[in-house]
Amino acid sequence: MWRTRFKLLIGIAAALMLATTSMTMAVARGQARVAGEVVLCTGYGVTTVSVDAEGNPTGPAHICPDMVLAMMAAVALAPALPTPPQGEGRSVETVEPETAQAQAVVVPRARGPPVPV
Incomplete structure (x- = not known):
């Protein structure tokens, strides 16, 4: 019997909380x-x-209640930037790429329709 009353009390409390918070959000949206x-x-x-x-x-x-949850993303810290490598710098020689050779032009070959079976 007490479980039924407890469930009823929790349901009424949740409904009242929903009603009061929705009115607060409506008032916040309607502000000038x-x-x-x-x-x-x-x-x-x-x-x-x-x-x-x-x-x-x-x-x-x-604060507009519609975007309050999006503000939690602003709490996250920025990722750490990579540090520059330590040590001496060396120059690297680049190799010129070989020039590409043109291939022969492919001539399209026409064919007839497939043979019926």
């Missing part, structure tokens, strides 16, 4: 776009403030 950014050079460093069409600050930008 930022009109621009203002870069402020202060004594503490450079600060970027997002502003709307009238120049009022809009607050921090929210």
Whole structure:
């Protein structure tokens, strides 16, 4: 009996979580776009403030939920570049390739249709 109630409780919790997260994503998609950014050079460093069409600050930008999973690819480190070989450099002499000789022109031979059996 307790297993049935536990399964019901898990199902209801999953449905509520799905409903609340989908509403959050819908709200994030419906937000107004930022009109621009203002870069402020202060004594503490450079600060970027997002502003709307009238120049009022809009607050921090929210991450679009559609592309959040793609941001995990940005966490991966770049592969290490190969190091140049150590040692003395030597010049290598190149050999000129032999010139190719032209072959005889093949004349096409016509033939008749196949013999019926």
